[in-house]
Amino acid sequence: MALLEVRDLRSGYGTGPDILNGVSMNIEEGGSYCIIGPNGAGKSTLLKTIAGLVPTREGEIVFEQNPIDRMRPDRILSLGVCFVPQDRTLFPEMTVKENLRMGAFLERDRQTVNKRLKEVLELFPQLGERSGQLAQTMSGGEQQMLAMARALMIRPRLMMIDEPSLGLAPQITDMIFGIIRTLRDEMGITTVLVEQNVRRGLEVTEEALVMDLGTTRFTGRSNQIANDPRIRDLYMGKLATGGADG
Ligand SMILES: Nc1ncnc2c1ncn2[C@@H]1O[C@H](COP(=O)(O)OP(=O)(O)OP(=O)(O)O)[C@@H](O)[C@H]1O
Ligand SMILES: [Mg+2]
Incomplete structure (x- = not known):
């Protein structure tokens, strides 16, 4: 199957x-x-x-x-089933951390969201260092990492x-x-x-x-x-x- x-x-x-x-x-x-x-x-x-x-x-x-x-x-x-589009569509005026939290918008439990955030930032340590930076100011590679990390927030x-x-x-x-x-x-x-x-x-x-x-x-x-x-x-x-x- x-x-x-x-x-x-x-x-x-x-x-x-x-x-x-x-x-x-x-x-x-x-x-x-x-x-x-x-x-x-x-x-x-x-x-x-x-x-x-x-x-x-x-x-x-x-x-x-x-x-x-x-x-x-x-x-x-x-x-x-999640999709990271070709243009990576982030929320440009939100920070890295805010973008990641938006990725988990379907998840109501705060603790679960925090736990996932921690896991995702372990996978992408470069994003952790920039968690307060606005998405629109990130490099192309960092934006791709953020788009993937945001998708991972829904498991x-x-x-x-x-x-x-x-x-x-x-x-x-x-x-x-x-x-x-x-x-x-x-x-x-x-x-x-x-x-x-x-x-x-x-x-x-x-x-x-x-x-x-x-x-x-x-x-x-x-x-x-x-x-x-x-x-x-x-x-x-x-x-x-x-x-x-x-
Ligand atoms: N929003 C849209 N409105 C109308 N036609 C579209 C739209 N998006 C794509 N198309 C058309 O659909 C066809 C397939 O496009 P698609 O983007 O799926 O190709 P692709 O294989 O991903 O190409 P690429 O390698 O260039 O990304 C193209 O002829 C394109 O012009
Ligand atoms: Mg294409």
Whole structure:
């Protein structure tokens, strides 16, 4: 039984065309997944649809046997499905600590919130040193850490992170990927990443999904996908037009 099952999913924005054209995937409990694919393939739309931020038009999304495709985003979050978006959306005029407390808005018990805050700051000591600093004044890497830390305040079962390395220096990227590994290996959180840095994304995950034009083109073990000649073909067009590395 998969933790999350996506079946023949179609979704899109407003009255526009379908962006997802029938995506299916299974996310197993405790696994780590990387979703790759060219720009505009629908990777972010897939995560946003699972999180309830883009409405499902057809198909099903089932989390632990609960259909979530008609649920409000806050209900989906309360089940432990959390999403760190590509733009990291923090509360810019709140401090680090205030942002973290907002992450636990569903939790009413003060002691639990304090305990989680302590745990999260142990995982991200750099944030502890800056707990009174306004989020908007943090560096890109610190903002990514804060976005992930805030998501952890709900004790997620499934954590979906869109482009964790976007705009970050290699050293900071290494640190972020290290933390993502810890989430899965030590905290047992199932992780799904979308990554433009295909090589690194496939290195830190076990399973991969390749998307193109709103569907899943291939799935497989990350280390096999990394050496699959079809992947190079898929990215050729993008490389030729000056796209990202990978
Ligand atoms: N808010 C929106 N309103 C209308 N169309 C959108 C919106 N967001 C995304 N799209 C369109 O949906 C398609 C898929 O976009 P999406 O952001 O899911 O791609 P992606 O695979 O995440 O790409 P990237 O690698 O560039 O982040 C694109 O054609 C995009 O223009
Ligand atoms: Mg995207």
